[in-house]
Amino acid sequence: MKNKAKLLAAPYSVWAIAFILIPLAMIFYYGLTDRSGAFTFENIISITTAEHSKALILSLFLSLISTVICLLLGYPLAMVLTKIGRNSHSLIVFIFILPMWMNFLLRTLAWQTLLEKTGVINNILNILGLPSLNIINTSYAIVLGMVYNFLPFMVLPLYNSLTKIDTNVINAAHDLGANDVTTFIKITLPLSVPGIISGVTMVFIPALTTFVISNLLGGSKILLIGNVIEQQFTQASNWNLGSGLSIVLMLFIVVNMIITAVFDKDGEGTML
Amino acid sequence: MSKHLIDLEHITKSFGSNVVLDDLNLYIRENEFLTLLGPSGCGKTTTLRLIGGFETPDKGRILFDGIDITNIPPHKRQLNTVFQKYALFTHMNIEDNIAFGLKIKGKTDKYIKDKIEYALKLVNLSGYGKRMPDSLSGGQQQRIAIARAIVNEPKVLLLDEPLGALDLKLRQDMQYELIRMKKELGITFIYVTHDQEEALTMSDTIVVMNQGYIQQIGTPEDIYNEPENAFVADFIGDSNIIDATMIHDKLVSFLGARFDCVDVGFGENKPVDVVLRPEDIILCKPEEGTITGEVTHLIFKGVHYEMEVMTEGYEMLVHSTTMSPVGTKVGIKVDPFNIQIMHKPESEDEEAVGVEE
Numbered sequence: 001m002k003n004k005a006k007l008l009a010a011p012y013s014v015w016a017i018a019f020i021l022i023p024l025a026m027i028f029y030y031g032l033t034d035r036s037g038a039f040t041f042e043n044i045i046s047i048t049t050a051e052h053s054k055a056l057i058l059s060l061f062l063s064l065i066s067t068v069i070c071l072l073l074g075y076p077l078a079m080v081l082t083k084i085g086r087n088s089h090s091l092i093v094f095i096f097i098l099p100m101w102m103n104f105l106l107r108t109l110a111w112q113t114l115l116e117k118t119g120v121i122n123n124i125l126n127i128l129g130l131p132s133l134n135i136i137n138t139s140y141a142i143v144l145g146m147v148y149n150f151l152p153f154m155v156l157p158l159y160n161s162l163t164k165i166d167t168n169v170i171n172a173a174h175d176l177g178a179n180d181v182t183t184f185i186k187i188t189l190p191l192s193v194p195g196i197i198s199g200v201t202m203v204f205i206p207a208l209t210t211f212v213i214s215n216l217l218g219g220s221k222i223l224l225i226g227n228v229i230e231q232q233f234t235q236a237s238n239w240n241l242g243s244g245l246s247i248v249l250m251l252f253i254v255v256n257m258i259i260t261a262v263f264d265k266d267g268e269g270t271m272l
Numbered sequence: 273m274s275k276h277l278i279d280l281e282h283i284t285k286s287f288g289s290n291v292v293l294d295d296l297n298l299y300i301r302e303n304e305f306l307t308l309l310g311p312s313g314c315g316k317t318t319t320l321r322l323i324g325g326f327e328t329p330d331k332g333r334i335l336f337d338g339i340d341i342t343n344i345p346p347h348k349r350q351l352n353t354v355f356q357k358y359a360l361f362t363h364m365n366i367e368d369n370i371a372f373g374l375k376i377k378g379k380t381d382k383y384i385k386d387k388i389e390y391a392l393k394l395v396n397l398s399g400y401g402k403r404m405p406d407s408l409s410g411g412q413q414q415r416i417a418i419a420r421a422i423v424n425e426p427k428v429l430l431l432d433e434p435l436g437a438l439d440l441k442l443r444q445d446m447q448y449e450l451i452r453m454k455k456e457l458g459i460t461f462i463y464v465t466h467d468q469e470e471a472l473t474m475s476d477t478i479v480v481m482n483q484g485y486i487q488q489i490g491t492p493e494d495i496y497n498e499p500e501n502a503f504v505a506d507f508i509g510d511s512n513i514i515d516a517t518m519i520h521d522k523l524v525s526f527l528g529a530r531f532d533c534v535d536v537g538f539g540e541n542k543p544v545d546v547v548l549r550p551e552d553i554i555l556c557k558p559e560e561g562t563i564t565g566e567v568t569h570l571i572f573k574g575v576h577y578e579m580e581v582m583t584e585g586y587e588m589l590v591h592s593t594t595m596s597p598v599g600t601k602v603g604i605k606v607d608p609f610n611i612q613i614m615h616k617p618e619s620e621d622e623e624a625v626g627v628e629e
Contacts (some may be wrong), residue, residue: 168359171326175353176373176424188371190363257358 006143031243035264052228052245060252062139063207066146070154070203071196073199076159078195079188093159100152108145108216115141115217137219145213150206154199161195162188197263205253225249274587276335277302277428277460279321283332285318294484296332300428300462303316305454307463307471310481311507316434316464319359319481323462324353324430325378337427351428352421355438358413360405366416367401373424391419394453411442418453435470447473468508472496480504501614505547512553512588516546516613524613527584529563533611550591552610555581561603567596 034040046052077096084092099107114120115136122132135141165188173183211226218224225245232242278300285293293315300306308316321327322334330406333342341349352373361369367388374384394400395415405413414434421429431450435443451474454461465471471478472492480487480495480503488500499505502513516526521536528547538544558564565583572578572595579590581602588604596602 035335166359168340168357169547171324171346172353172355172359172361172420173372174326175324176420177347177376178372179345179347187361191361193363257587 008195027243027246029243030239031247034240035238043241044247046241047248051223052225055223056225056248057141058222059208062143062146062224063204066143066150066207067154067200067204069143069147070151071200074151074154074158074199075196078155078162081155081159082162096155098154105212106147107149108213110230111141111145111148112136112216115144136217137221138158139218139222141217142214142222142224143218146203146207146210147215152201153202153206156200158192161192161198165191174187193263197260200254201260205256208252209249273303274302276300277304277337278462280322281333281335281388282320282323283329283334285315285322285327285329290557292484293322293329296484296486298479298486298489300460301477303458303473304455305451305461305463305476307465307475308481309465309468309471309507310487311466313483314481315484316466316481317593318590320353320430320432320462320464322332323428324351325349344536351430352424352426353412353430353432354417354421354434356432356434358405358410360413360417361421362405364405365401366397366403366405366408369405369416370401370420370423377424379490387423391423394456395419396449410438411446414438414446417450418450422453422457422459426459427573428462429457431461431463433465434463435465435467443470445495446541449497450474472508480507482507498548498612499614502545502547505545505612505614506582509625510550510589510591512548512550512586514548514586516544518542518544519611522608524611527563531562531606531611532608533613534609535611535613538613538615545616547614548588548606549610549612550578550589551576551607553581553588553590553592554605554607555579555590555594555596556603556605558601558603560605561585562605564601567598567600567602570595570598 019183022264031043032039032041034042047056081096083094112119115133117132117134117136125132136145169191170183170187173187178186209226211224211230214222214224214227226249229242229245229249230243232238234240276299279296280296283293283296284291296315298319308319310316318327322329325341325344328343333340333571335341336350361372364372370391371384374387379387381455388401389398389536392400395418397415397419399414399417400408400412405416408416414437417434418429431580435446438446446471450463454474463471463474472495475492478488478492478495479489482503488504490498495504495508499508499511505513516524517538518524518535518538519530519538521538522533524531524533524535524544524546529586537586547564555561565581565588567579568582568587569580570577573591576591576593577595579592579596581588581590581604583604590604
């Protein structure tokens with residue numbers, strides 16, 4: 001029985017070694033060596049240069065803002081989805097996740113078309129005699145793109161953890177004299193912490209590492225850490241520096257995952 | 273008799289097209305242990321939730337101490353609920369769970385501390401204050417749920433099948449615990465269950481419900497000994513319900529024989545239902561019985577033997593401490609006061625319905 005299970009896992013083991021472990025080892029190899037192959041911390045330390053640290057701080061800042069906006073938008077939405085009758089919720093959830101099935105790149109490109117100086121939104125604003133919206137190629141557009149793309153990843157873990165709260169627990173709080181606000185603060189919010197943590201992780205990490213959204217909606221003017229790394233690989237052909245910066249970024253991801261593991265022991269928030 | 277504490281007047285409640293309660297009228301007296309008993313879907317839980325304020329009736333009103341509370345939200349009602357499956361706050365320890373209601377009411381720390389201590393002692397869980405709900409057994413969690421409710425000094429405690437999730441032995445222990453707590457607290461308990469034994473053990477008053485209607489209200493003795501219709505007779509304990517004809521007062525005919533009974537006022541030559549409790553049927557030698565039959569099944573149940581006796585095409589359930597092997601010809605007799613006569617149901621609605629559980 002056990003051997004059979006091992007046999008079934010074999011294709012995945014090959015996959016994991018070929019496409020996860022080996023690349024990871026290579027990143028560490030390149031990240032900790034220079035072009036001649038000699039060991040160095042140079043690539044990692046280069047995060048402290050003005051250009052790189054500015055990109056990292058901007059990335060952290062924009063992902064943080066996007067995550068907060070996703071949380072503020074996503075929590076009420078998840079609550080509404082939870083409250084809507086158990087019968088109709090499948091349709092609502094379906095409508096909500098429908099856009100997720102479309103290609104991520106395509107959706108971001110669509111925003112580019114919408115936001116362009118002579119794009120759909122500005123055309124409509126002009127017709128209505130309103131001032132144009134000039135946010136394309138700014139940080140605002142990047143945040144918009146992040147929120148739009150990653151909001152479902154916030155809502156679904158939240159929805160999951162909210163539906164797991166027994167309605168009688170909420171009733172019990174009312175029964176013991178708590179009004180809606182108190183019940184929310186003392187019962188609903190603390191009980192949904194696993195969902196919040198998962199949602200935050202699932203928005204923050206992809207937002208932190210993205211380079212597509214910043215490329216398409218930020219023009220080439222705004223560099224996030226993801227863009228810097230991408231450029232090292234594709235333009236500067238400096239795999240060592242790119243890998244070194246990747247290691248730094250990984251550090252943030254690992255810290256984030258540790259926090260998640262501590263707060264969401266049952267992994268309930270991540271079960272989509 | 274003590275005064276009415278809660279009055280339900282002409283309550284109608286439906287969910288969608290499903291009418292759960294239809295013109296229900298019920299009063300609950302102060303300091304009473306009242307049980308709403310019935311199969312699932314009979315409306316008993318809905319009735320409790322209406323009293324608790326978690327549902328509002330479509331029609332009718334609810335009075336509490338003479339004041340209309342129909343539209344008062346739950347957090348403003350002077351009653352507390354013990355929910356099915358406990359509904360403890362799993363992110364708080366036991367103390368914080370119990371203190372929840374008191375903190376909202378702004379009681380002093382000293383008062384809250386004393387109350388927690390008192391409540392834990394009442395439910396026999398002193399010293400458990402710092403534990404988390406998950407680390408307690410089902411029975412302990414249920415007692416914490418009771419403690420959390422009663423520290424608020426409600427006038428009425430609502431209990432929604434609180435023992436449903438516990439195993440048999442624990443359930444029986446908790447029944448005695450609840451009776452003790454009820455006596456100690458001196459408040460009204462409204463208890464919902466589908467377990468007839470639980471209802472008989474604990475209640476002052478039992479309200480038997482089926483399909484949104486009250487079938488009978490009475491003391492456990494009334495309900496058991498004098499069921500008003502076939503549904504109640506069938507739901508409360510085992511029983512034989514037999515078509516019969518009331519010849520005249522104190523004489524009834526069924527299964528091809530005439531039996532003396534004690535009931536009067538059913539008219540002459542009227543069709544009625546007769547209820548015979550299995551433990552009231554006396555098996556004897558064929559020549560001594562009013563009717564005769566043959567034992568077709570025999571099961572040992574511990575306290576007694578359960579037998580089925582085929583007589584005149586009717587399979588009669590009999591409980592007896594003495595055994596008659598399958599195939600034995602037996603006589604059957606019944607003491608007159610153990611024959612319970614009931615009116616035949618007048619409409620389809622009142623017809624006895626199969627018990628779902």
